[in-house]
Amino acid sequence: MTTLSIDRHDLALLDALQRSGEATNAALGETVHLSASQVSRRLQRLQEAGLITGYAALLDPAALGLDVIAFAHVVLERHGGVRTEAFEEGVAALPEVLECFSVSGNADYVLRIVAPDLAAFSELMMKRVLRLPGIANIKTDIVLGKVKQTHVLPLEHIARPSRPRRGVRYSAG
């Protein structure tokens, strides 16, 4: 496990990076007021510490023909089984299921699913999702419109020393 302390430069860097991950170190340095070499060194630390888990190209779902988004609320049968494992593995194997969380509330799981169109979505639900083991019932919310969608995590809650200090430490192991 690596441990490090974060200062305001690191926060500005993380914020800039999750918005434009393709920026050069020089460009990043200009927005956060650091030299390119410092940006390079800081990024190396942040990555080793596990704060930066990777980089990704963001694709436009609509341009790829993925026009349907839906949230599926799954309730499992309750005959005290190990069926949850089978269900979770089955879900993880479906590429159209982008997310699956177990949740509090009425449902056991919430799934975020994408599909090309309603016909494909229907077929996916009937032939793949509903056939997963242990399902009692599913209620589905189909997305009608996108008000907001971002991958940018809020960083405002993190204390911002002007310099790294002992005490406030962030880690990932």
Next chain:
Amino acid sequence: MTTLSIDRHDLALLDALQRSGEATNAALGETVHLSASQVSRRLQRLQEAGLITGYAALLDPAALGLDVIAFAHVVLERHGGVRTEAFEEGVAALPEVLECFSVSGNADYVLRIVAPDLAAFSELMMKRVLRLPGIANIKTDIVLGKVKQTHVLPLEHIARPSRPRRGVRYSAG
């Protein structure tokens, strides 16, 4: 608007890129069996066509102290107003609200929200979300466990000519 046709090399490229957006053109070319120069040219086309909307660094929410994820199901009041705009703008201005969709079903909107902990989440809901205009009621599902979470869109549904062809075209304007 730019229009282009996609072949299997482009698909392989998009798939590789959304998994590791930091890979060099040479490395990408190795996985998709193309030269680095071709990768460069294809990426340029895919970006101009709008299929690639950007690049981002992926951060670890837990390492940043964001331990709470929740889905909020919002029902608006129904006195035929333009309050929906005010609500949507208010939601868009909250950095903790990563996503907001209008949906079919019982609720009007589904919001995905992150927060450092339950105390902060509670305060966020009470002081910011519930004070948005036009809200009738909110039901919240708090995430207990993460079974799967990915940003990788499925591409299996796209036809895969060995070469670009006229007819099958993808676009983004």
Next chain:
DNA sequence: CCTAAAAATGCACGAACCGTGCGTATCGGA
């Protein structure tokens, strides 16, 4: 307050990477 250790900074330099021009090869249509 003063001093010394530690850490961060900017610059410089060699290596790696990127985009483009160009000649060649391959594909599709007639």
Next chain:
DNA sequence: TCCGATACGCACGGTTCGTGCATTTTTAGG
């Protein structure tokens, strides 16, 4: 089979990257 169009790999100049080094700034202790 022939021709136009398109995709391909190679090579090259410009850019970017990471690291070593000397300097400056900050922290902690006396």
